[in-house]
Amino acid sequence: MPLLQESIQESTKEAHKIQPGLLASYRKAQERGLKLNMARGKPSPEQLDLSSGMLNALGPDELVGACHAGQADDRRNYGDLLGIPEARALMAAIMEVPPDSVIVANNSSLSIMYDLVSRAMTHGLAGEAPWARLPEGERPVFVCPAPGYDRHFAATAHFGIEMITVAMRDDGPDMDHVESLVESKEHGRRVKGIWCVPKYSNPTGVTYSEEVVRRLAALKSPARDFRIYWDNAYAVHDLGEQGDTLFSIKQACDEAGNPDRWYQLASTSKITFAGAGIAAVASSPANIDEIARQLAMRTIGPDKLNQLRHVMFLRDLKGVRAHMRRHAELLRPKFETVLRVLAEELGGQGLGEWTRPNGGYFISFDGPVGTARRVVELCADAGVVLTAAGATYPGGVDPHDKNIRIAPTYPSVEELEQASCLFALCVKIAAAEKAARL
Amino acid sequence: MPLLQESIQESTKEAHKIQPGLLASYRKAQERGLKLNMARGKPSPEQLDLSSGMLNALGPDELVGACHAGQADDRRNYGDLLGIPEARALMAAIMEVPPDSVIVANNSSLSIMYDLVSRAMTHGLAGEAPWARLPEGERPVFVCPAPGYDRHFAATAHFGIEMITVAMRDDGPDMDHVESLVESKEHGRRVKGIWCVPKYSNPTGVTYSEEVVRRLAALKSPARDFRIYWDNAYAVHDLGEQGDTLFSIKQACDEAGNPDRWYQLASTSKITFAGAGIAAVASSPANIDEIARQLAMRTIGPDKLNQLRHVMFLRDLKGVRAHMRRHAELLRPKFETVLRVLAEELGGQGLGEWTRPNGGYFISFDGPVGTARRVVELCADAGVVLTAAGATYPGGVDPHDKNIRIAPTYPSVEELEQASCLFALCVKIAAAEKAARL
Structure with missing residues (x-):
């Protein structure tokens, strides 16, 4: 001092x-x-109290009804690699995609994103070379709209992936700049991803316009393993009655003829409990298949009881x-x-x-x-x-x-x-x- | 038919x-x-019923007492990368190691093991080269006592790691063979790991003898990143009153002057719920630091409520x-x-x-x-x-x-x-x- x-x-x-x-x-x-903290994007204790009812939402009685104890799909036992169907439906509703395009995991969407990048490093995507094996001049690059989410950037840097900053505007990233990078004849093949928090962006609060979403979906990338990492962390996190509307990345990619381009992430970290929510990834059938095959090497299944607890408490999109x-x-x-x-x-x-x-x-x-x-x-x-x-x-x-x-x-x-x-x-x-x- | x-x-x-x-x-x-299944090493519904009491062990009332709501260590919120102290103590007791040598994660010890290997591929261990970047003739090799656990082998193969089979005997792996591989002047540097299920081994039920544990700990490996992957999945899973005794891998490695050689894994998958347990890794201070630094890139913390739920239900080693x-x-x-x-x-x-x-x-x-x-x-x-x-x-x-x-x-x-x-x-x-x- x-x-x-x-x-x-x-x-x-x-x-x-x-x-x-x-x-x-x-x-x-x-x-x-003073001893105050305006640094942490975490819910207050009063917000966490809103979900107290979830703690007892799955007692032994509810379990008997929901779990079909003794059957193959006993939710207390191993299995259900992609998550339980009810939780896949719930997270699909939040992400506005079909349930079978969703994998529900444990408590962290950051972990899902990290693993997507990690597997691309070790195994590659869509049959392309593992990024860790690319020679010096072809090392992967991520486009990073900024200001953005620090943990996206930290994870990317952790894997030695080069980051190119693109300005954030009122309607999303500076798309002229993004296009010049992704579609570059010289370097476009190296550009493997773009980090997006498309709704109530961290930290600017911007929601991407339909035009920006469509331009992202339509990017002419020479890299078959270029992906939009669509971190829809605030999909249902409106402050007022009338929230922003985000155009569907799935629809945009489908209509642009790039159906495998997107991974959408979401979680209940800021819906129920920040430390004990459920997180999910959605993508095209081909991408979900690819993820599932690799996921089977890492786990026998997610914590299905916490998924069920969420479904018992939140029920459906109306409940959310x-x-x-x-x-x-x-x-x-x-x-x-x-x-x-x-x-x-x-x-x-x-x-x-x-x-x-x-x-x-x-x-x-x-x-x-x-x-x-x-x-x-x-x-x-x-x-x-x-x-x-x-x-x-x-x-x-x-x-x-x-x-x-x-x-x-x-x-x-x-x-x-x-x-x-x-x-x-x-x-x-x-x-x-x-x-x-x- | x-x-x-x-x-x-x-x-x-x-x-x-x-x-x-x-x-x-x-x-x-x-x-x-008939329609019977003797393939799956999973608990029966009656075993899962034994833990029914855990479902309601952490209601709102218990949480107030245990969670210090509103404090920095609110277990409903983000944080506690290494797990909550009570859960670290519980898993430490099961693994017979000090609590500060333990990280408690989510529901799968397989995931912890996969991630250990995955990070060694992308980032290397102890400052050594990432395995994914090793040139053709120096690619990593794992020693695989067999018969053994199929998921160990599947994850290893998934990363393109060469596997060398070593016979399982009544007191553990054939140590003459293990020594000849790990200590080989020609190839020893390539040998980066050995998979062990040291107690009630999957599938032979063998518990490694003290001599085998000490010989593993004392292996003269030329590779600084050689590790013993000590999957103690059945640490407390005795069938009779008098269970087998497993000599401490930590003690053996410490006494052999190889304190950083071991990762011990355990979980409650076959203690509480197979799909919704808690899993943990223990290792030396240097290794735990290394894991924690990398883990911070992947997650803000594990599901602490499920950890707390376990502690409320099992209490301590006596309860286990x-x-x-x-x-x-x-x-x-x-x-x-x-x-x-x-x-x-x-x-x-x-x-x-x-x-x-x-x-x-x-x-x-x-x-x-x-x-x-x-x-x-x-x-x-x-x-x-x-x-x-x-x-x-x-x-x-x-x-x-x-x-x-x-x-x-x-x-x-x-x-x-x-x-x-x-x-x-x-x-x-x-x-x-x-x-x-x-």
């Missing part, structure tokens, strides 16, 4: 323009000893929608609090832009170029943890050092009020410091 | 020695239209032992039935040898050389499914075509009586056919 105070005094010396009131407010905030309305009631005041404070404190001052999403888990803030890391640092030293600046970019480096991901779901409304005020204060200080340096 | 009857008549023509009574009995058995005694009460009569019928029908006739295990899930039967496939075929055509002959060997090929794995856990005692009688009958027929051919 003394170190930082010194550094503020240092920059104060340089930055004659910083209003003394700002620093006084910041010191006062520091003295309050009703449940998600209760989440929205808890989340709306939180998003509104942050957005109100940002508007009050930073509105119309040219100190930043931010998103007002209709769903999802994040608000994306773009401050003045070259200030994001400093804002995160100032917040941290006053007790408010934000997502590391740059985390939303491949390699953890934001080329403009301006994007900050705000996660308003976990803290209480009161905590968000305090944290947002401090955040706005830190943006003003960082902007003033920067102006003084210029 | 007609096809088989013809083939029996064919062989009958050749085989004047087959007593007509045998064929008459076989035809009578066929007419009974009490629970396993109830399993043993259900399993003993089944093993005894098969062993009695085998002794009555085949004893002292030179028609085969079989194991009388003190625990585990299998009886291993060795018939006359060149008869196993025929026995399995004859049984199948009379309605009794056995594990495919050869399945217990790498590549699915038993060089002597004599080993058959009998799984007595799933059928009822009555069914086992019928199935075993038919099995013995088929052994006699196959042996007679073979004698006639000689």
